[in-house]
Amino acid sequence: MSIPESLLKAMHAKRVVPFIGAGFSYFFGNPSWDTLLLSITRHSKINLSLSESDLKGKDPLQVAEALWQFYKKKHFADKVEKFKEQPSFKNIDDDVKLQGFLGSRVNQELLKEFNEIVVECVHENSKETHRKQPEIEKLKLLGDQSFQSIVTTNYDENLEREIFVGTEITFPGVGKELSLNEKGKVIYKIHGHISEPASIVLTHSQYYNFMHNFGYYKSKLYTIFATNVILMLGYGFRDINIHEIYFHFRKDYDGIINEVEKDQPKAFLVLTEHDKNSLGQYYELHKDFLHGCGITVLDEGFSDLPEFVEKLTSELSTYKERLDFDNILSKENYPQIKDAIKRALNREITVVTEHLVADYLKAISKIFTDPTSLMILAPDTEFDFTGQLPDRAGLRLLDSVEAIIREYSDTDYIEEYNEIIYYSMEFANDARYMINDFYYFPDRFKRFLNLCKLSTNLTLPNKLRSKFTEMFGDVLSYSSKEYGKCHGGAILLEEEGKNIPESVVKIYVEGRKKAVTNAVASGDRYGVSMRRKEIDWIEYFLRFDVYSSDFKKQLEGFVTDIKGYIDEGKLIISW
Template sequence: MLDGLARAIHTKRAVLFVGAGVSMSLGLPSWGQLMNKIAEELDYDPNIMMGPGVNYLTIAEFYKLEKGKIGGLRSWMDREWSVDDAKLQASKVHNQIVELDFPFIYTTNYDRNIENIFKLKGMKHHKIANAKDITLANPDIAHIVKFHGDFDDDLSMVLTESDYFERLNFETPLDIKFRSDILGRSVLFVGYSLTDLNMRLLLYKMQKMWKLSGYEGDRPPSYMFMTRPDPVQQRVLRSWGVETITMDVDNVEDALPNFFETLIASVAALK
């Protein structure tokens, strides 16, 4: 399985899709901390605000309704979700992402850490967060696609419940670009929890797109890295055309760096 993924990366026929688990390795605030900030700004007890049946998306929706916009919250997130250059340069995973040299990197993270590590390493890239960015993108350099928005563009951010409902249609310019980019390419998902309904629907829609095309058997394999084996999730993902990869490590925090290290060596062996 790893050999096939390495060949896809070597021939530039692979897309990396990065989730929150990668950013959390840098010590960024959790969603719980974000909810505490919202409660503070709205003068609510966070324990009361996060009552039964209330989720993070609903709280963010409430904030937007009360404030009329998310600008203040976005500014706080931008400050708190940033790390200094030294810490980012010391991040093994972020350096490995650059070294793997994917032509397309998609991320649902709002932070700037992926594009910043490219800058720190002097690697050309084009950040894409909206339709205008797509029209300006250089096809010969790496595209870093902020799939759930970017701090530089409030309108691009997928943060509230309404935002997520809109994205579930998967018909925005970024969604159309994603469908185009994955045709003929393998997709590697890292840093995701399968409790994320938005991600599960994306995987399901990928499978449905290929099935409706009539060429499901020609679909390049896609992969999801998991820190621990989960037979139930693995069986469901396989039915959606996604194979799972795990690493046997004592410390779960070493799993992704070790996987990337093995993958880099496999790609290098093909050169």
């Protein structure tokens, strides 16, 4: 199963926010919920005789809350007696007020200590030997994506140190949001940071406090959820974070979100083989539950979270590449066009099926206008790529076009084909500076002539006509035997000139005539970049019987006008 295109589209538009849970940190050697809670039970200040099986399957929030309540109950009385010895409490005569003040201060102090135990247990159970480096390298691919916001319930520093290096972070309880630059990329560590025990959110009551007493973060989260697509990574069936935060948001904005989701799902949750195995037959029911809550489950085509990240980045790369072709190629034809181009480059001149012809010709035009497209359509090509279209690649692609047009000569691909004739002329014109290619072995020029012979009526848009005229004139100018007895370009033109369709020569002549007329009218004697050899070739074309009498008269008139302008000193051309 591929990544949904709606998610790829949102990623490309920079509208995705990762919502990252404990399953992500597991690969960095950090403890799971169960491991952390079990470690807390065994801490010297708690010291409960619970086993892993005692905690298995329990609600982590409730377990954490129970541990907090147990810790508070165990140490409350001793802490009260210590506070009573402080001068600030000895001066309070009202016993009710005293108990109120003491209760509040003791709760604060005990919660601070409990959070310090949590942090201590996180550190103790975070082991370098447990790091899974190959998987981490895959997770690091997320750092290459353009996320403006990242939300996490993890306390550790993996995201800012190894994935989104240098990204600003903020978390509740220490006032960091007051100096936050929200225009840059930000990691919102909504359940606190390991460097600040007071910020830690672990228990049920701490979750409640976060959702109701930290207005900035609740408001910020709601804004992020409302304006972006949420990608949940590292959350499983038992992670109450989603229930407490995202589900609460869904409830508050249910009507608006349902309307928006007609076009774009607002949330995706990645579930892995581990989740499937843990839930057994209940798994499909759980997916139905999530779907009913507006969360699309992604669970096919990968086994774990790192494989998903690798798959996501790979398909996003392909999607971005395809966007360059979306305006010219249909999505359905894209894979087949890539395959056809690959075969053409391998000299497998296999003619594509007729429904692909138009898209194939458009793709070839794209390659000739933007040679980097070749690396997208044929990334495994054998050719060395330096930014210019490799000679052999261009020749093979033009050969494939010729084979296709011969096969479908009675079909209407005039516009697409005419553009390729233009680009083949440009390809040949560039070869004038490649001595071996043009002067001795004019392979590029030969492809241009071959394609011209199959053209029934060359028409070009105005933006290409003047450039085509200049290039055609350049090729005529440089196709001269005077430059060498074995001049390949000149010999080829002598042999094949009679096969160049009238419509091709006509575009050239009309363009030259317009340029000459404008130069003479403006008094610019050097206004036309033209050589004497062009006139020689035009006179040579007059010998061919393939042209209409009307066109021959046009050629004769053009030659006469040019010679007259030269004799009168109104036009100076190169010899």
